[in-house]
Amino acid sequence: MIEISGVSRRYGEVHAVSGVDLRVHAGEVFGLIGHNGAGKSTLFKMMLGLVAASTGEIRIAGESVTGKRFREVRRGIGYLPENVVFHDNLTGLETLAFFARLKGVPRTQCAPLLERVGLAEAGGRRVRGYSKGMRQRLGFAQALLGEPRLLFLDEPTTGLDPEGIREFYEILRALRAGGTTIVLTSHILSEIQERVGRLAIMKSGRVQACGTVQALREAAHLPLRFELELAEGDEHCVQGALHGLGLPALRRQGGTVSVDCPRASKMAVLRALSALGSQVSDLRVREPSLEDIFLGYAS
Numbered sequence: 001m002i003e004i005s006g007v008s009r010r011y012g013e014v015h016a017v018s019g020v021d022l023r024v025h026a027g028e029v030f031g032l033i034g035h036n037g038a039g040k041s042t043l044f045k046m047m048l049g050l051v052a053a054s055t056g057e058i059r060i061a062g063e064s065v066t067g068k069r070f071r072e073v074r075r076g077i078g079y080l081p082e083n084v085v086f087h088d089n090l091t092g093l094e095t096l097a098f099f100a101r102l103k104g105v106p107r108t109q110c111a112p113l114l115e116r117v118g119l120a121e122a123g124g125r126r127v128r129g130y131s132k133g134m135r136q137r138l139g140f141a142q143a144l145l146g147e148p149r150l151l152f153l154d155e156p157t158t159g160l161d162p163e164g165i166r167e168f169y170e171i172l173r174a175l176r177a178g179g180t181t182i183v184l185t186s187h188i189l190s191e192i193q194e195r196v197g198r199l200a201i202m203k204s205g206r207v208q209a210c211g212t213v214q215a216l217r218e219a220a221h222l223p224l225r226f227e228l229e230l231a232e233g234d235e236h237c238v239q240g241a242l243h244g245l246g247l248p249a250l251r252r253q254g255g256t257v258s259v260d261c262p263r264a265s266k267m268a269v270l271r272a273l274s275a276l277g278s279q280v281s282d283l284r285v286r287e288p289s290l291e292d293i294f295l296g297y298a299s
């Protein structure tokens with residue numbers, strides 16, 4: 001669906017995006033993560049044809065974003081910018097109707113969309129009185145006008161409460177089931193790690209890594225963490241069981257003993273720990289989180 005080849009963008013001396021190559025497949029939920037200023041929004045704007053690339057090419061649905069025929073493709077794209085600006089004097093419904101007119105979408109889509117994003121009751125109120133989360137919901141409704149086949153969502157859950165975040169991802173799941181391709185950015189890594197198919201980690205305008213969370217985890221060679229609750233004895237019995245496996249020192253916090261281990265040693269550690277029998281009352285194996293992976297690549 002999206003082919004980005006050798007794309008760079010400079011703003012004077014600032015290399016906002018440098019030599020990016022990426023492919024996003026049709027029907028995928030793709031995440032773009034990176035520190036502030038990593039180049040995510042600039043890449044979004046280039047994919048929409050709003051900002052020109054200094055070098056390289058972007059094709060969406062086979063059409064170059066700088067070509068004449070892109071205008072037709074653009075009609076099938078929904079975009080939620082990082083900072084949505086609305087006219088404060090219009091109501092939510094009037095705002096959506098305004099965007100519908102711009103997009104050439106029937107006004108009849110507006111009320112059901114407001115309902116879908118949880119603004120049905122607030123639709124008659126002026127946007128001036130909307131909270132940050134309500135504005136974000138309205139921005140999302142605007143992006144969904146015209147049933148786009150491709151959605152770009154720049155930090156879509158900013159300002160949403162936990163219920164709003166859950167509802168937002170439920171809508172995304174339904175859209176994806178219907179075949180919509182979704183590209184989103186977020187700084188809340190715990191939130192997106194279970195919800196994207198693949199993601200790219202950007203740093204200083206470059207893509208540092210791209211793949212599924214599991215593939216990135218394996219490629220980053222980060223250790224797994226074993227956490228043990230001891231029913232009896234102390235960490236010395238665990239130390240004895242793990243002796244000879246070349247693991248780092250154990251840590252103890254209250255009744256929990258933890259040890260990091262390379263992925264390749266996982267089964268050997270499990271076998272060694274099983275020798276402790278009933279001395280261990282519980283055991284958890286923690287995979288590195290997306291935050292651990294991100295910090296490994298982006299810092």
Ligand SMILES: Nc1ncnc2c1ncn2[C@@H]1O[C@H](COP(=O)(O)OP(=O)(O)OP(=O)(O)O)[C@@H](O)[C@H]1O
Binds near residue numbers: 037
């Ligand atoms: N219009 C512009 N003029 C000058 N510099 C710009 C412009 N837009 C972006 N930049 C610079 O390009 C770099 C990338 O910015 P961009 O907004 O793409 O990052 P981002 O990853 O979206 O950051 P954030 O997470 O803070 O939204 C930054 O150094 C930024 O200051």
